[in-house]
Amino acid sequence: MQRLILRLGCDLHAPVQWLVYSEQDQEIIASGELSNALNLSQLSEHANNSEVIALAPCSEVLITQVTLPANASRKALGAIAFxxxxxxxxxxxxxFFALGPRxxxxxxxxxxxxxxxxxxxxAFKDADIFCQTMVPDALALPHIDNTLSLVQLGDDIIARSGASQGVSGEADWLLPILAKQAQDNEQEIKCFTEIDAAQALPTETTSADYSDLPLLMMLNNISAQSLNLFQQDYAVKREGNPHWQKWKVAAILAAVALTTNIFVKxxxxxxxxxxxxxxxxQISDTVARGFPDIGQYRQARQAVEREMRRLEQAGxxxxxxxxxxxxxxxxxxSGVTPQTLRFDASRxxxxxxxxANNFESLERFRRDLQSLGFAVDQGAINNQGDQVVGVIVVKG
Known part of the structure; x- marks a missing residue:
């Protein structure tokens, strides 16, 4: 898993320091500084494969503590602003009032x-970077009892003096104030980076630890319990996996094509x-007309073949x-067409x-059969529209 940490400035034109760290490999993948937040899109490739954590300058954030009753209700939390x-x-x-640990x-x-x-x-939205966590930069420094933790990033000094106490600002004016504060509160000072104008700090109570890069040290100091500014009405919800967004249109078109194909099929x-x-x-009607005595059957072809064999073998x-x-x-x-046939094998x-089309056709048909040596009896003949229908009995 990779994590991208970056520190924004008080406005979009301030420099942005950033670092990408691989927890699996325990090594820094990349780091650097953007000229301003308008160039955040340059980090989108790193952000797509990383958990993104932002640091907000405490020059824009007031960090404090409020004393609440022992059994404070949700209504009491809502009154913190007042x-x-x-x-x-x-x-x-x-x-906006963001709540941290209690x-x-x-x-x-x-x-x-x-x-x-x-x-x-x-700024994150414009750069297409998904970031759910923003922590005041001072609260990402180590909290050491009776100690003022210091880091310098660019021209800014970041200081943490307690569990929920910290400031940041330009070194020129902030450093003398911090030195006086540490002296008045009898606090030691620990620097995690080199500090410009360090001569303003009391040498006898100041120590240094440069074992990690400042952003990596701050990244390791952030946990799930850290105060997150992106909460309540400002909580960030993922709209979708960025990789999925790239293929979303193609996937939708493929689904539409598949659905259309299934519909057509x-x-x-x-x-x-x-x-x-x-x-x-039609087959059933034809079989019924040609073989009125065929009875019930499942397969028309087999039934017709069986009936034809029976008729051929009739004695x-x-x-x-x-x-x-x-x-x-x-x-x-003659143009005569049979509608129904009934054969009596015994006789x-x-x-x-x-x-037939007319009476003459039926009569011609009867004479033709008689010329073949058949005995022919003609029954009733009726008109049906433009045709005539008659019953003819042929004896062999």
């Missing part, structure tokens, strides 16, 4: 202007099913198929209901 109203020179409605009756609080906090968040399948159902109905006289074979020329010349008699 408890600090006298310590803030402007309208408290323009400030020790006994002491509640740590960080106060920052809403406009400033929104400016920092917008479903329509085609339903159409085929409808055609099969219609064809099955005595000609079979129905033999009779129909001899009648083929008569059907063709070698074929009864059929036939359709």
């Amino acid at each position: 408890m600090l109203e006298e310590d803030i020179c402007s309208d408290i409605n323009n400030h 020790e006994g009756d002491l509640q740590s609080v960080a106060v920052v202007a809403k406009d400033t906090l929104s400016m920092w968040q917008q 479903t329509l085609e399948l339903n159409s085929i099913k409808a055609q099969r159902s219609e064809l099955s109905t 005595g006289g000609l079979s129905m198929l033999a009779i129909l074979s001899q009648m083929s020329d008569a059907f063709a010349s 070698t008699e074929l009864r059929m209901q036939s359709v």
Whole structure:
């Protein structure tokens, strides 16, 4: 896992120090300084593969503590802004109050202007960097009892003097104040970087520890319990994995194409099913007309073949198929079409209901059959629209 830590300035034009550290390899991947926060997008590649932690300059953040009743309710926490109203020179409605760890009756609080906090968040958004954690820079320094911890980043001095106490500002004016404060409070001073104008510090109570780069030391000092300015109304929620965003449009198009293809295939399948159902109905109707005595069956082809074998093997006289074979020329010349066929094998008699265009066609058909040596009886003949329907009995 990689972690990217960076320190913003009081405005977007201030330099930004940054460092990327690999916890797995226990080594620094890269570090440097941007000329200003408008160039944060240069870190987006590192940010995509890292947990991003931002440091806010304490020159823009008031860090303090408020004494609360032992069993303070949520309503008491909501009143913290009014408890600090006298310590803030402007309208408290323009400030955001972030809550930190609580020790006994002491509640740590960080106060920052809403406009400033929104400016920092917008800078990350414009750079397409996802950052959920912003800690006041002084609170990222080691907390050592009765000791003032110092770091210099660029022209700024960052100092931590207690669990919830810290400041930052330009070295020229802040360093003498810190030296006087340490002397009045009988505090030792520990420097974690080289300090410009260090002669302003009392040499007898000042020590140094340069074992780590300042940003790495501050990164290791931040934990889940650290005071995070990005909370409550300013909590940052992930909108989506940045890698996923790159492929989101392609994935949506692929899903639409797949859905469309499935829809089209479903329509085609339903159409085929409808055609099969219609064809099955036509086959059943045709079999029923041609073989009215065929009975129930599952497979039309097997049933028809079985019925034809039965008719061919019927004893005595000609079979129905033999009779129909001899009648083929008569059907063709007269234009008569059989609608139903019923064959009585015992009497070698074929009864059929036939359709013709007119009475003359039926009569010609009857004469043609008689010329073939068949005995033909003609039943009732009826008109059906432009056609005539009659029953003809043929005996072999």
